[in-house]
Amino acid sequence: MQALEPEMLQQIIEGLLLSAGRPLSVTALSELFVEGERPTNEQIREILNVIALDCEGRGFELKEVASGFRFQVRQKLSPWISRLSEEKPQRYTRALLETLGLIAYRQPITRGDIEEIRGVAVSSTIIRTLLDREWVRVVGHRDVPGRPAMFATTRHFLDYFNLKNLQELPPLSEIRDLDQLNPELDLSDDEGRVLVLPEEPVDEDNVDEDGEQPELLDEDEAMALARRPLDDILGYGRKKDEATGDSDVSGSQENDNE
Numbered sequence: 659m660q661a662l663e664p665e666m667l668q669q670i671i672e673g674l675l676l677s678a679g680r681p682l683s684v685t686a687l688s689e690l691f692v693e694g695e696r697p698t699n700e701q702i703r704e705i706l707n708v709i710a711l712d713c714e715g716r717g718f719e720l721k722e723v724a725s726g727f728r729f730q731v732r733q734k735l736s737p738w739i740s741r742l743s744e745e746k747p748q749r750y751t752r753a754l755l756e757t758l759g760l761i762a763y764r765q766p767i768t769r770g771d772i773e774e775i776r777g778v779a780v781s782s783t784i785i786r787t788l789l790d791r792e793w794v795r796v797v798g799h800r801d802v803p804g805r806p807a808m809f810a811t812t813r814h815f816l817d818y819f820n821l822k823n824l825q826e827l828p829p830l831s832e833i834r835d836l837d838q839l840n841p842e843l844d845l846s847d848d849e850g851r852v853l854v855l856p857e858e859p860v861d862e863d864n865v866d867e868d869g870e871q872p873e874l875l876d877e878d879e880a881m882a883l884a885r886r887p888l889d890d891i892l893g894y895g896r897k898k899d900e901a902t903g904d905s906d907v908s909g910s911q912e913n914d915n916e
Contacts, residue, residue: 662695668705675720675729681817683726724816724823733820754784758793762815762827766797766808785809793818 662670674690675682684699684706691697697705706727710720713729721730731739757780760772772780788794793815799805816823 662697664705667697667701668708671702671705672709675727678728681723681726681728686726721820722822723820724813730820751784753778753781754787757784758788758811758815761788761794761809762811762824765810767810768800768806768808770806791818 670691671687674687684702687702688696688699706720713719717735718729718731721728753776756776757772760775761767764771764775769780769785788809791814792812794809795812796807797810798808800808811824815821821827
């Protein structure tokens with residue numbers, strides 16, 4: 659079978675990305691071609707670069723996130739695009755954002771660690787919400803009484819917040835308020851915090867439907883990561899609250915419902 663011409667290959671890849679409804683990696687794109695016409699990974703990447711350049715100056719872009727490549731509307735157009743939907747934009751409580759932020763920057767981390775840092779109890783609703791949305795996952799258990807679960811972010815978290823990897827998270831020194839973790843903000847940054855966690859099972863074709871549990875982080879490795887300094891997080895975001903008398907540290911259970 660004759661190899662496809664570059665123009666035809668570009669049209670096919672564009673069609674696949676538009677039709678998929680989810681990000682597609684280079685490997686996933688390659689597997690959609692039959693033997694004899696299948697381009698190399700290098701050819702696919704070259705085509706993706708061409709497509710990205712063609713999107714310059716348009717209202718949409720080709721964006722690479724953790725799970726692969728996807729077409730998406732440029733974020734600066736969100737005020738207009740949001741008017742297409744009758745549903746109100748999703749809003750998140752400060753408690754949920756703080757919890758998610760601590761997991762993202764301090765992972766792997768236990769619920770007890772989060773409560774110690776925030777100074778208040780973490781609602782089970784928040785943990786359940788983050789797990790249900792597949793923004794966080796259990797990567798191991800700390801070897802202490804009760805063996806508390808250690809949480810880390812997922813590929814879905816990166817996709818949702820328009821990130822390719824954890825290194826694109828903005829440095830804590832540049833974040834003035836955890837509310838800035840809302841999805842409408844552009845969090846891409848060239849000098850993000852470097853943190854490497856075990857890869858999640860690849861979900862190119864929804865392979866997790868087989869019910870297999872993801873491989874958990876090795877105990878020693880998880881504990882080594884968990885010993886990273888808390889200096890840049892402890893007390894973070896509290897000075898502003900204390901100055902205004904609006905600290906959420908209290909003796910009563912806070913309303914952490916989303």
